[in-house]
Amino acid sequence: MADKLDHSAFLRHLARGQDLTGLINDRMLEREEGVRAATADTESAAMPPDVRGAFEAAARGEPLSPAQQFATEAIILPELRPAIDVINDSYGQVTHPLWTKLSNNAGIKARLETAIKSVGRIELPNGPLPYAGTGFVVGQRQIMTNRHVAEIFTRGLGDRSLVFKPGLNAGFDLKRERGGGQGVMLTATRVLMIHPFWDCAVIEVDGLPATAQPLTLSAIPAPELRDREVAVIGYPAFDPRNPAAVQDDLFGGVFRVKRLQPGLLSSVSDTASFGKMVPAVVHDASTLGGNSGSCLVELTTGQVLGLHFGGAYRDRNYAVPASALGADPRVRAFGLKFDGPPPTTDPAWASWWQRAEESEAIVPDRLAPAPQAKPKPATVAVSDNQGGQGGAVVSTAADGSVNLTIPLHVTVRLGGAPPIAAETVSTEAATTEITEKMVMPFRDEDFSHRPGYDETFLKQDGDRDPIVVPMPTVKDDSVVAKTKQGKDRLDYQNFSIKIHAERRLALFTASNVTAESALKRPDKRKKYTRAALSGLGENDQEQWFLDPRLDDELQIADYFYTRDDGAFDKGHIVRRDDVAWGETYDDLRRANGDTYHVTNCSPQVAPFNRSAMGVDNWGDFENTVLTQAASERLCVFAGPVLDPDDDTFLGRDAPRSRIRVKIPSRFWKVVVARVEDGLAAFAVMLEQNLSKMPKAPPEGEEFVMPDEFLKSVVPLKDIEDWTGLTFATELHQVDQYDTIRGGEAAARSGARRGRVRKR
Incomplete structure (x- = not known):
């Protein structure tokens, strides 16, 4: 864009x-x-x-x-492309000189009113945003929206292993009109498809009324759509990318309600979408951020010509051509209504479905288990063993009780447990499912060939000029911890780290990230789950390890995190999924294991770190940037803000050793991507709320960690000011804070835009 x-x-x-x-x-x-x-x-x-x-x-x-x-x-778009209020599934007299036909032509108005009844707002009752975007009915229980909208509350890709993110659900409201027109929120029951190539998703919704008829999708090829008049129907939200005064004038200061926004289609143009270039149809309606997922309805036929997914203010907006979706057998399999027969050959992007299936094989391992009913309290009876036998014996009774002789006789009765067949099991088997073992993940202890961060990672074949993304430098080199060999950085597989000697935490990390299928699954005979790569069982706890190249006193041991009563998570700064890639399976597994070094760890509150508890705070921003990128590769810099005023936590680093650790309240990330016109750098700050944290809890006092955090898109210069780092001039030149891309990244990731202020 x-x-x-x-x-x-x-x-x-x-x-x-x-x-x-x-x-x-x-x-x-x-x-x-x-x-x-x-x-x-x-x-x-x-x-x-x-x-x-x-x-x-x-x-x-x-x-x-x-x-x-x-x-x-001030007159280009606001004066020529209006936004019309929708009230009671209709609209009044249109006085705009270019668009009087919308109300004067009975046929056009009837077609648009039919479409209006089938467009709704995708709600997030307990989500991070007021609402996710727009959707429209395409089947008896099906609505269509954007992939980037669905991914706010969904995990997975393709049409198989798709689930709602734990703790999040979605709804669909067909009203939400100006003046309080809020209807009944229908429940989204499951996600049927997230398209691996196009910014498109199909969701199942219960309770759609008979008035919300499935809209017909056009099969007319995108190049033949030029100069056709359409109306975009959706829910424009205030968009920080655009001038506030112009938006207020055009939308009357009222946003997030259903609007009719007429415009004209023009050419087909390639634009970046989820790490690739896609041939989108261009339109010029006055759309804003909340219009994501809106339908483009042709005035003369009432058919949907496209699915709006993004754009640039007063420049051009992009839509997925409906005909492109009609060319995809996997999309047609859902029974969507197209006005023409399918093509006889597979579309050019058919191979992306295979890539999605390969990535789906990894997804279930990352998902939290489905919520289960809490078991009734167990009753335990203990008596002396009168048998005098030394071996352990386990038996079951018809009422579901379990008798364990070890040499105490223990009877455990689970309330409401169904009877189970009697069998003899070992003591080890009886305790496996209820014991979380501390297990050290697989790692390669030979560090002689770690490549570390590659600053040319974004270069592609055919580039005439070098594409280089340099690592930041440290303004005061004296704070950097030196390895036993005198080096100032630790190189791992696909990433590198510099450590702050006094704080014993990462000053910053630099990583090469990719979503390329060939590198994420180099050997399709292998398994790529967390268990397969790390050797961890379902209930195992990760035991992180010290880096032998660095003195122990320059690292915070795993004991600090596992013996602090759960106050902190061991937060990956470099995410395991990000750098687990390679030309070979061994390379990939080595990268996976390298992320478990304590040098890559920073104390974080649990909801801040655990994606299973809600939004993936570290990863969602990267995914948002990828929607705007022209390749599947990213260079990512990240770390904590090591503020001298950080609060101190009194913990343990050994059984009889106390340690005082200053806890970072903010974490930063800079994501660099290839875009149509070069490079783009995005900076984001994540802040933990540590306001209730005691400076140094008394001996024996339980420490309770607050779980609030705030996400902000910030200027790159602010990251420098608060970290003591210096980023390359070429990255400052492509800083996206004040650009359309930066505003869109903030809006899509649920972040605010703001400068970092001193606490």
């Missing part, structure tokens, strides 16, 4: 076949005087010279002068 508007090209697009002189005259007078001018014959009604000159220059294909650009800035 371009960050700068090509005014000349956009004006030519808007003016195709239309005489805009009278319209602009009227609109300029209306803006200046507050009322519509009765005539356009007076001198004051004349189109301002810079505005007229802009249209004339555009018609000649010439670039606009700075004055012409400034003059047209």
Whole structure:
């Protein structure tokens, strides 16, 4: 998505076949005087010279002068592409000169009213955002929306292993109109498909009314859609990417309600989407962030021509062509209604389904178990063993009790347990399921060939100029811990770390991240679950290990995390899933094991670290950036903010040894991606709320960790100010904080945009 508007090209697009002189005259007078001018014959009604000159220059294909650009800035889209309120599944008289047909033409209005009844808002009753986006009915119990919308509350890819994220669910409201038109929220029961190539998802919803009829999807090829008039129907939200005053003017200061937004289709254009370039259809309706998942309804047929998924303000918006979805047998298998027969050959992106199936094989291992009813309390009876036998004996009774002789006789009765067949098991087997063992994950102890972070990782075949993403440097090199060999960084498989000597935590990490299937599953005969790669059982606890290349006193031992009464998680700074890739299975497994070094660990509150408890705070932002990227590779820098004023926790690093550790309250991440026009850098800050944390709890006092956190997209310069790091000039030049991409990354990931302030 371009960050700068090509005014000349956009004006030519808007003016195709239309005489805009009278319209602009009227609109300029209306803006200046507050009322519509009765005539356009007076001198004051004349189109301002810079505005007229802009249209004339555009018609000649010439670039606009700075004055012409400034003059047209406020009128291009707001004055030509309106947003119309939807009330009671309809809309009133449309007075906009270009769009009076919406109400004057009975056929068009009837078609749009039918579509309006089938469009709803995707709700998140207990989610991180007010709502997820827009969806529309495509089947008897099916709605369509964007993949990036569904991924807010869903895990998985493809059409098999798709589940709701633990603790999150979704609903669907067909009303949510201006003036309080809130209907009944229907329950989303399951996710049927998340498309591996297109930004599209299909969700099953219970209770759709008969008035919400499935909309027909067009089979007309995208190149043949140029100049067709459409209405986007959806729920535009206030969008931080766009000027607030213009949004307030266009939408009357009211957002998140159902709107009708007319526009025109133009060419097909490649745009970045989930690590690849996709051929999307372009439209110019006045859409905002909440429109994600909206349908593009053709005025003359009522058919859906596309699925809106993103865009750039006053430049171009993108939609998935409906015909592209109709060309996919996996999409048609859901019984969606298309107005033409399927093609006889598979689409060009068919191979992406195979990639999705390969990634789905990994997903279940990362999912939290489904909620289960809590068992009734067990009753335990203990008596002396009168038999005098030394061996352990386990037997079961018809009432579900278990008798264990070890040489005490213990009877355990689980309330409501069904009778089980009597059998003899070993003592070890009887205790396996209820004991969490401390297990050291698999690791390669030969560090002689670790490549570490690769600054050329984003370079692709065919690049004429070098693509380099340098690691940040440390302003005060004296704070960096030195290895036993005198080096200032620890290289691992696919990532590197620099350690703060006094704090014994990472100053920063630098990692190469990819979603490429060939590197995530290099040997398809192998298993890639956490258990297979790490050697951990379902109930095993990870025992992290010290790095032998660094003195022990420069590291915080695993004991601190496992003997602190659960106050902290061992938070991966470099995520295991991110760097577990390689040309060979051995490379991948080595990278997986390397993430369990305590050098890659920072104390974090449990909900902050555990994706199973809600939003994946570390990973969601990367996934959001990937939706805007042109390749599946990322360079990621991350670490804690080691503030001297951080609060101190008194814990243990050995059975009889106390340790005082300053606990970071903030963690930062910088994600660098390839985009259509080069590189883009995104910076985000995650902050733990440690306001209730005692400075140094008295001996024996239980420590309770608060679980609130805040996510903010911030300027790269702020990361530097608070970490003592310096990022390369070329990354500052592509910092996305003040750009369209940066605003979209914030909106999609549920982050605010703001500067970092001193506490």
